[in-house]
Amino acid sequence: MYKGDSEFSKSNINQNGSIRKIKFKENSNIFRCPICEAKMNIYDFKDITCANGHCFNIARKGYINFLLKPGKKEYDIEMFHSRNRICASGFFDPVLEYIRDLIVGEIEKWDLENMKILDAGCGEGSHLGQIINSMRSKKINDLQGIGIDISKEGILIASKGYFDIVWCVADLANLPFMSKQFDVILNILSPANYGEFARTLKDDGILIKVVPGSNYLKELREAFYEGMDKQTYSNDKVIELYSKNFRILDIQEITYSRMIDKENLMHLIKMTPLSWTATDKRIKQAFNMEMKNITVDLTIIVGKKTNKP
Secondary structure (H helix, E strand, C coil): CCHHHHHHHHHHHHHHHHHHHHHHHHCHHHEECCCCCCEEEEECCCEEEECCCCEEEECCCCEEECCCCCCCCCCCHHHHHHHHHHHHCCCCHHHHHHHHHHHHHHHHHHCCCCEEEEEECCCCCHHHHHHHHHHHHCCCCCEEEEEEECCHHHHHHHHHHCCCCEEEECECCECCECCCCEEEEEEECCCCCHHHHHHHEEEEEEEEEEEECCCCCHHHHHHHHCCCHHHCCCCHHHHHHHHHHEEEEEEEEEEEEEECCHHHHHHHHHHCHHHCCCCHHHHHHHHHCCCCEEEEEEEEEEEEECCCC
16 A cells, blocks of 8 residues: 555544544434433543443444443354345345335425434444435435444444444443434334333334344245244234334335345355254255245334323
């Protein structure tokens, strides 16, 4: 690398660091201390502190860790890298485009300004990052994305990939945000905490939850669990639980097929929870099968709060 490239690289690093600092400062009013529930302020772009002295560091990588105890290690860094590769391949594009259009419709319907979108259970950030980038490509710039996940490994990848989004390591059961902050909460292929969603969502905000349909990755499900109970799946109970907590406005099923090569098949197997309880023998057999296409079958549930806490 010649000197000019080196200076340009340093300039990019400094610029991205500045963007991160500005975004945290601009959005400091949304944060609530996860220990005492007091408001928080950012000082010297290094720490966020509440009035009672509870302090959380803003990591140099561009995120805040609000966890009060270490998160579970169910998701390793390799799984998040595989998910990142699958997302980058366009695997979820039709779903993300549908969600983007839903959010754009909310902006136009309510003439919203400074929309705030929370991705609760964002993983390595690809879903939220792609949605935000797509909206900005359509000249919709008056919005802010915030992503939280319990996995530090996932948030670390997210913070490296998307500099203008606020990233936090946090627990769904104890969101580090003041009440009624978000116009949209996304919950994509992730566990939910409807109590915290209702608390942090604005009264007219919407909750968009994405869950697997019965045919989601059916080729892998059949390969891993042929002849077992897990070979079939229904999301009826998930939808029922949603309806007990939020008023459902719409349910949309999106189904399509994706061609897949061996490399992406390997990444798909690594990223999906379907492989977590499958035997090594079944996983190896699935990888060696002539699997050319994969079914994507996802259900998008849109709803509003039934009450206004």
